[in-house]
Amino acid sequence: MIRGIGVDIVDLARFTRQVERTPGLIPRLFAEGERALSVHSLAARFAAKEALIKALGDSAGTxxxxxxxxxxxxxxPFFVLHESLRSVMAFRGITSLHVxxxxxAGVACAFVVVEGDS
Structure with missing residues (x-):
């Protein structure tokens, strides 16, 4: 059963400017394994993280x-199920994430569906 959906769009030019202006943004927002990706791929991942937060209702616990x-x-793409995310999913009865x-065309977009038991 679908428990939540989330979508987010990121302006690539704006995201690129933010990353160039604030170098500490990359380590603050992205896991070690994501950091070497292109800025456009990072923008898409940022959109996916925002979409997951929307699908969950908040980011508490992670x-x-x-x-x-x-x-x-x-x-x-798939979400890596680190312990904190697994705990959030278990607490909320979520069994799977789809991204x-x-x-x-100047934007990055992501869509997330959260499924769980009824």
Whole structure:
């Protein structure tokens, strides 16, 4: 059963300016494994993290770095289930997370669906 949905859009030019102006933003928002990605991929991941927070209703119990997004062997994104995220999911009865991301035409966009028991 769907327990929540979230969507977010990030302006790529604005995100790039923020990253250039504030170098500490990358380590504050992204896990070690995400930090070497292109700025457009980081913007898409930022949108996905925001979309997950919206789908959950808040970010209580976890941090930006713990909302890590990786890709499988086919390039499909997924949330890495760090202990804090697993705890949040268990507390809220969430059994699975689905995420899709894209960046094109000056924006990055992400959509998240949260499923759980009825």
């Amino acid at each position: 941090t930006w770095q713990e909302l890590e997004i990786a890709s499988d062997s086919h390039g499909n 899709t991301m894209t960046h094109d």
